[in-house]
Structures are given as structure tokens and as C-alpha cells.
Amino acid sequence: MTLLKANERIDYIYNDDLGIIQSKNAFNVTLDSMFLANFAQKKVKDKDKIVDLCSGNGAVSLYMSYFNRAHYDAVEIQPEIADQAQRSVELNHLENRIEVHNFNALQAPKKLGKDKYDMVVVNPPYFKVPEGHIINPDEKKALARHEIAINLEEIINVASQMLKMKGKMFMVHRPERLGEIMHFCLKYNLSPKWVQPFSSKEGEKANLVLIEAIKNTGADGLILENPIVVHQEDGSFKANIQKIIKEDKGATKDKKEKYYFYCLLCNDGSFYGGFTNDLKHRLEMHNSGKGAKYTKTRRPVKMIYHEEFDDKRLALKREYWFKHHSRSWKEKFLREHQVRF
Known part of the structure; x- marks a missing residue:
């Protein structure tokens, strides 16, 4: 179209x-x-x-x-x-x-x-x-x-x-x-x-x-x-x-805590979408087998994409939104955001 x-x-x-x-x-x-x-x-x-x-x-x-x-x-x-x-x-x-x-x-x-x-x-x-x-x-x-x-x-x-x-x-x-x-x-x-x-x-x-x-x-x-x-x-x-x-995105600039939606590329080639307030720690948790049941058997995982939010609710909403799309849609989304996988 x-x-x-x-x-x-x-x-x-x-x-x-x-x-x-x-x-x-x-x-x-x-x-x-x-x-x-x-x-x-x-x-x-x-x-x-x-x-x-x-x-x-x-x-x-x-x-x-x-x-x-x-x-x-x-x-x-x-x-x-x-x-x-x-x-x-x-x-x-x-x-x-x-x-x-x-x-x-x-x-x-x-x-x-x-x-x-x-x-x-x-x-x-x-x-x-x-x-x-x-x-x-x-x-x-x-x-x-x-x-x-x-x-x-x-x-x-x-x-x-x-x-x-x-x-x-x-x-x-x-x-x-x-x-x-x-x-x-x-x-x-x-x-x-x-x-x-x-x-x-x-x-x-x-x-x-x-x-x-x-x-x-x-x-x-x-x-x-x-x-x-x-x-x-x-x-x-x-x-x-x-x-x-x-x-008004500027209204929350003074807030210290940030929230993130992220996408992982798993060892079997599948994608995993998640939410966190600490990207580095969350990735370490996934690769240690403590991040999520899904990624535990698909290690090692690599973080290939993330988005930053000032509002926790919006980051969680983005995670839900990503997870409820098909594999082909996720591939298209990542390519549109210049992500190689």
C-alpha cells in the first residue's frame, strides 16, 4: 500500500x-x-x-x-x-x-x-x-x-x-x-x-x-x-x-529515573521484548539465566534495540505492543529502525 x-x-x-x-x-x-x-x-x-x-x-x-x-x-x-x-x-x-x-x-x-x-x-x-x-x-x-x-x-x-x-x-x-x-x-x-x-x-x-x-x-x-x-x-x-x-516532553526532564523498552536477539534467532530501568544490569540478568524464562534456554542473548521513556507506564505499554506482533512485523520494525540482526 x-x-x-x-x-x-x-x-x-x-x-x-x-x-x-x-x-x-x-x-x-x-x-x-x-x-x-x-x-x-x-x-x-x-x-x-x-x-x-x-x-x-x-x-x-x-x-x-x-x-x-x-x-x-x-x-x-x-x-x-x-x-x-x-x-x-x-x-x-x-x-x-x-x-x-x-x-x-x-x-x-x-x-x-x-x-x-x-x-x-x-x-x-x-x-x-x-x-x-x-x-x-x-x-x-x-x-x-x-x-x-x-x-x-x-x-x-x-x-x-x-x-x-x-x-x-x-x-x-x-x-x-x-x-x-x-x-x-x-x-x-x-x-x-x-x-x-x-x-x-x-x-x-x-x-x-x-x-x-x-x-x-x-x-x-x-x-x-x-x-x-x-x-x-x-x-x-x-x-x-x-x-x-x-x-510536553520537557516537563519530566528533571526526573532522574529513566525506563526502557528493549529488544533482544536470542541465540536461536528469535526476538524478546522487555522492560527495565537499567539496560546493562538487565542484559547481565538475561545472560546469567535469571532474566526471563524465555531467554534462559536461548542464551547468550544480545541487546539490539532500545527506547527510552520518562514514564514507566509508557515503557510497559511499548513492551506489550511489541510482544503482540508477529515475527514478520518485528523484523520490519527493526529494519525501519536501522537494526541489523
């Missing part, structure tokens, strides 16, 4: 290692998607199954997958945009974590299954199409902005069908449609529990809302948060918004 096609580029979201393929003639990653992904990922567990409806080029699934080991099904109606999402998944070597599906979200319960997902995330088209309304002549942009292929009621119904008992739906939308969202959620057994408004600048009205709704729970207990202000007076992002958009 060709990585980039005409009028495409690779941008980076949240982390410099998390690339996404985008096009000049379609909607690209927006703050709406970043807010949805950032707040939803805080409720995800590693064992969860998540469906990303109206997924576009996969930005929400890609962003969320950085923080956990959950499985994602991304559903996008437009073939070209779904193809971008698939190539972005491959670019980030997340084929075993994210599956891209090219069909209308209305078909998702039938094609992917009902009552099986722990979470639904959705950044749907925001605008109705009143009779006589002139929509954008660009079909890609029109489908992304307007309720042409699916409307608000339909997508909330779909979300409810796909969620398990007490599964969570996270939706980003416009505040002027919050009343409809509440109505349709209750109609389809989703109880709104949390609403987070956003306003562009201090003192301005909210122009975006995030909603969390839970399936088959009581309708009481709604929390309405204070608005989050996105921009400073000069138009720059506030510090808390910057953290959502881009990981």
Missing part, C-alpha cells in the same frame, strides 16, 4: 511519534476531535472494546490508543478518508489495535455487533440540512459537516445498540443542540451524566460541548462542569489546552 497519495501529508498529533495522514482537500484533525479523545481516554481500561463512529481519518482512535491497550473499531463512510485512516494505522504500527471499517455508521450494529462495546466515541456531523439549504459543493466536506448520511437521533440510537450494559458514550457537539442530544439519549436508554462546555475566550458563550452518557442507568446525577476556556486574549492556546494537543 502506498503511504502517501496526491495532496497528502503526514502531521503529528499529541506525540511526535504519532503520525496521521491528512489531505488538503478534506477536513483535517480539529480541536473537537482532540478534546473528545483526551477526555474519553481517561475512562478507558486496557481490556475495553471501543467503537469510533464517524471516525474520519482515525484521529480520535489514534490519539486514544496512545494511552491504553484497548481495541478500537473505527467506522467511516467515505472510502478515501477511511483509506487515509487505514494507512495512518499502518504508519503507527497499530494494526493489532485499530481496525478501520468503510461503511455508514447506520450499519455498524449489524456489521460489528450489538451490546458488545464498552465505549462509543463519536464526532458526528453538526448541522441539519433544512429544505432549500445550500450545502458545501465539496462532497467530503458536506458529509463531514451536515446530516446527510446519518442524523443525530440515528447516531445516538446506533451508539445505544452497540454498548454493553452501563457502557459509555462520549460525544462532541454544538451547545445549541444539547437539548436534542439529551432528549434522544433518554429515548434510547442513555443517561447523560457529564457535560463539559468549552468557550473560545474568557467571557464568551460556549461554542462546543462534550457529553458523557451511560447506558441503562438512572437519569439523575448529571454534572455540568464550568466552561474550559481555550484561548488567551492574544489568540494563543492556554497551557491546559496545549497539554491536550501536544505532549
